[in-house]
Amino acid sequence: MRWSPREQACVSALTMGGKPVELNLVEVLRQAEDVAAVYGRTPGETVAVTEWLLGLAYAAGFYPETANEWRTWVENRESLDDVADWLQDHDGCWDLFDPLAPLGQNPALHPHLNAFGVGPAQLVMEQAGDYNQFFSREHLHSPAILPAAEAWRAMLTQHAYAIGMKAKIKTKDMGLPAPFANLSSARLVSRLRVIARPAWEGATFGDLLRLNLTPSGDDNPGRLNLTWQQPAGPVRRDFTRRGAEQTRTPTGPADLHTMLGRSIALRPAALPDGTAGVDLVLIGPGETVSDLPAAFLQDAVTSEKGLLKPSLTRDLWRQSHALYAAVAERDKGTDLYGRIAMLHGRRIHLLAVGLLATQGKLVSWVADEYPYVPGRExxxxxxxxxxxxxxxxxxxxxxxxxxxxxxxxxxxxxxxxxxxxxxxxxxxxxxxxxxxxxxxxxxxxxxxxxxxxxxxxxxxxxxxxxxxxxxxxxxxxxxxxxxxxxxxxxxxxxxxxxxxxxxxxxxxxxxx
Structure with missing residues (x-):
């Protein structure tokens, strides 16, 4: 069985006329000027899919070199066809169920799937309960099959937002290093991710992607993370040390936006209509990101306690003044907020998304957006x-x-x-x-x-x-x-x- 988001419908979108459609990755990029928005089942899933599409753009070499070029791309609506062409022709593995290099997964876990895997609810963060694997939760052993498209989006969300916990995996029985049981927090879990959303008349999803591309000069954008065992890729965790001790810095924006925050293995199964799905999941620790340089934190907002993140005691809108301060002060150089200030006459909304979690339990997703108009900072x-x-x-x-x-x-x-x-x-x-x-x-x-x-x-x-x-x-x-x-x-x-x-x-x- 095979399933590829490059070829099968995997992204939920709204056309400019408000009609919901399901598109594959090539279609999303090819039709970006006819699509008003893409959306996920949760705010975090929406961000995770958007992150991955940004990673594709960088991998295809589609990014401005300077802030002035970025402005020209935004104002003249630089075509995304080159990204769609690259994706369609790229010979990397795009099969979610490839036996040697499954998309987004760690094939080293596959031999252990039948013995140690649980139901696909473990893959969906909001369904995984207290996030401790093998905690005798019956819903994790449900035989219900998760459609492949949903499994793929849930996997992207895990890579971006999975929270830190000690998973109860019997590593001795699996023959794996003991540190495998330690699940470090993924890249976006500890802060608010802010995405600039175009709010001017006729704005499209293509406009959103261009707005959020960071000028990268002529630097190497890094490698797209398609699977854990792709050849000649960046050095990853070998699970010989704990996650906090074994970290790596992304090699470029393509690498950054597609970091593999979890080791994941998925077992394919057929749905009643014959389409592809997943019936068994195994999740372990993934790549742990080191402290990121400012170039990789273009949207980050700093508060008195560090990077701004969701609060259990304060609604997100009650922290929005910190976001507006980032726009008004513009003291970090050419970050996202400095660039959008260049777009005179364009209304932009700042979409902030974060994950509330405490003691290994997910509380809720938080999301809100705030209007911004250059000159009104x-x-x-x-x-x-x-x-x-x-x-x-x-x-x-x-x-x-x-x-x-x-x-x-x-x-x-x-x-x-x-x-x-x-x-x-x-x-x-x-x-x-x-x-x-x-x-x-x-x-x-x-x-x-x-x-x-x-x-x-x-x-x-x-x-x-x-x-x-x-x-x-x-x-x-x-x-x-x-x-x-x-x-x-x-x-x-x-x-x-x-x-x-x-x-x-x-x-x-x-x-x-």
């Missing part, structure tokens, strides 16, 4: 910073009001009971839920040319109403007499006081 950054500060202050005001309501509702409360009692009256959850839409409206307004001061006033006015409503919803259950009535009155007064104290952001204060 300072206004956008100011709006993002002030918008976030306004929300933070309003949330603290709700907590102060909740604490006041608790004091008058439970005057004899034990200290240990106070947190739960305050939580009863704290409307911050409702506030943050509503604030997200208001914040995105704020940023769209500023991108559209409305002065930041004016847009922030409208934003804060709406948020102040949301804040008051959030408190009312929490204290509505209190009796309208005695302690309950006083608690309501005191909580409202405390919120009003908090939202008008000297350190309140000016736009949030009650103008009356």
């Amino acid at each position: 300072t206004e956008l950054r100011h709006a993002a910073e002030q918008g976030s500060a306004i929300c933070e202050h309003a949330a603290k005001g709700l907590y102060a009001a909740a604490a006041t309501a608790q004091t008058y509702t439970y005057p004899q409360a034990k200290p240990a009971d106070r947190p739960a009692q305050i939580a009863r009256f704290n409307g911050s959850t409702e506030l943050w839920g509503a604030a997200s839409d208001l914040f995105h409206t704020l940023m769209d307004d500023v991108a559209d040319g409305i002065p930041a001061v004016e847009a922030l006033t409208a934003f804060a006015t709406a948020l102040r109403a949301v804040t008051a409503n959030s408190l009312e919803a929490r204290i509505a259950s209190l009796p309208t007499a005695g302690n309950g009535l006083e608690a309501q009155s005191r909580a409202r007064a405390r919120l009003t006081e908090y939202l008008n104290q000297p350190n309140t952001p000016v736009h949030l204060k009650d103008p009356s």
